[in-house]
Amino acid sequence: MQDYPQQVRDRLINYRNLFQKELTESELVEILGLEEKLDKSAIAIAVFGMVSRGKSSLINALLGQKLSETGATHGTTKDVAVYAWDAGGKIQLRLMDTQGIDEIGGEIRGELALESAKQADLILFVIAGDMTRLEQEAIANLQKYYKPILLIFNKTDLYPECDRDAIHQALQNIDMQKLISPQEIVLTSAEPKPFKVRLQYSDGRDSQEVWEQPKPNIQSLKERILDLLNTEGKELLAVNVLRSLLEIQNAVTQRHIQKLQASTTIAALVFISEVIGMLISPLRWVDGLISGISTGLFVSWAIGKYPSQKKYLWLIVVLAIAVFVGASGLNNEVARYIQIVGAGLSLLLLFRSLIADIDQSQASGKLGAKTLITEIIRDVPECSILKRFQNI
Template identity: 25%
Template sequence: MTNAPPLDDQPDDYRNAIDAVRFAIAQFKDCNEEERHELQRDLDELQRMSEKLETGRVEIVVFGEISTGKSALINALVGDSLMQVNIQGGWTKDLWHVPWDGLGYRVPGFADSQVILVDTPGLNEVDGAERSEMAQSAAERADLVLFVTDSDLNETEFSALEDLVACHKPILLVLNKTDLYRPEEVQQLLDLFRGPRLDGMVEAKNILTSQADPREVEYLIESADGSVRKEWRKPEPQVEALRSRILEVLEAEGKSLLALNAAMFAADKSDRMTALRVQLREKVAAKMIWKYAVTKSLAVALNPLPAVDVLGGSAVDAAMVVSLGRVYGISITTSNARSLVTGIFKAAGWVMLSEAMVSYASSAFKALTAGYGSLATMLPQGAAAGYGSYIVGQAARYYFQHGASWGNESAKQVVTQILENTDKQSVLEKLKEEIKRKISRNPYAGE
């Protein structure tokens, strides 16, 4: 089918797809606790995909607007009233997996191979955004999509179809309920579907009609005695053409479709995982830097430290750098962390150092008074020290993001850039707020 990218039919495709899924699963092994929590669903889905491949399970997802006859179509194909059909739109609320043994298709080489029809909630349901999202993601996982409509495609249907085509889904477009139209109207709809609007989206031979649950019609029944009575009866469903096309598609490329779908699925999950990891890592790093900056602010506000220790990289800064390294999967010794901190302070140059000096100028005074200074002196001193740690943290973060190097920049360029891009006043204000909040909980802190 032209919807799918060409696949040279090497038996290796299937093997490669299994490997791709296994590889994606293996990537989860070194997730930390938080990543694992966030990615659990992806991992579960990958595991299901792996199992699907290993058993040769083909999933045909029946997808479309509400009340187009998706559930009825599954019943008609399977030849049993398994799915609930209802005149009321939005009837199907979950994904239902219905085994379709009657089709008689097996993925070559898989004795336990199965074909599953997946019933989905309708698109465009009032208050059903979540359900229609569920349907969309089921369709994206499908090996083959039956896109069911009962009229010309509206905007929602058209854009859903476009999305599926964009993710290379093989699609059969099914015009259901043709019993409600006159033959020439059916032809008109088919001409529309085969016209320019869907050109390149669905091939003509993959556009089919059906009557999954035709309306009752009045039959005239003549008895042996010649009397005639009228009776309303439901005609048999008409799904044979659809059924044979499905079988044809599967026989021609069922195995490739399965492989292609799994390989794309695995690639997608890997990308998502990488992106999410980066995102989570950055969130953790930002929080960590802030936590250390606050710790440092408080420490300095409450306990006068020798200025030289603070400037040369206090224990707090070194500990922050060691922890940050861990976030980025880089281990660094405390003494190397201290050198990095010193290096960053040096790179920050005298601008920052001199400011820091000012705030520590009174540390001797604080030491002398041997108690807490007034809030008026504690706050700026503490906040300035915390700001220093904040900048060190940002620079160290850059350093670790670039695999423990300054990349193409020099340390000085990086730090200068960080200083320029940081809203110093707002960081200082926030730090002061934190100090106030924490000190106010300390009953021994003086005013």
């Protein structure tokens, strides 16, 4: 079995060392944080949902103690609260209680909640009945972050069995399966409704009624989470760290592309050197040699350390341009101008093609996050929760 977390760690270190000058300070700090996350085998589980769906109660039930505020009105949960969850095993678990996606504050609060999805390795999306349009839209938005999602149908104790089954079936229809598969739906009752109990005393005292709080019914959720972590925890951790690295690599590559697009001076110098060579060269092959050297150096500078899908093709293109320049160097003035124009157009097309190639090749190659993500998802079993992200 592949040790993907170690492979990811090696990739992080090698990328950080190779691109240290190109990385911003915040990106360097983030990469170091990702390395620490792998070292600690830390899994972050974010709990999402609308208000009054029982998010905080669910976290309390999982933790086995009341830590987060429950029964809150709209706007009470102001920050993302994080709790350590000791569920046994070597993996460190953190539960993140996010803001309600419909809390007071509108779109800004919702955006903050969705932003915390980037930090999560697994998402628990809590509902309490038939899904609303807002909830469906929220799940669709969360899936843009490529994070596995378990749909938690909470407060099931409030429904008669027939209604509960009907809602459960509706959550498994064809349209819903585009968002969540049936295997990713879990039924819970994190804080069951209290019920009255009549107490009878043997000493002759009058009987009395008291309210009794049933125990949370979340065992199926615990088992699903722990089973998921035991079978796919390493792959889950590796993919989510790689997703963060992917964003960094894309940002670094885009900055390099912007630098290339602004480097018209360098392209102009290459063209001028070729023109001078053509004008002063007494021999055709010298024209081609000068063109080949200057264009080759330009291509090498443009690609640099960045992955390229067509690296060997560019070598052939450089040779072709050199041959063209050398072969077209005829001994008359008109042909010489044709030679110069041809060299200029070739350089322009080469420059644009290079930028397109670097753009398409970002995050690929030996250090690319995308390459390893594809490999991991390809190798996991068909029943894996990660298979949903096969086409990233």
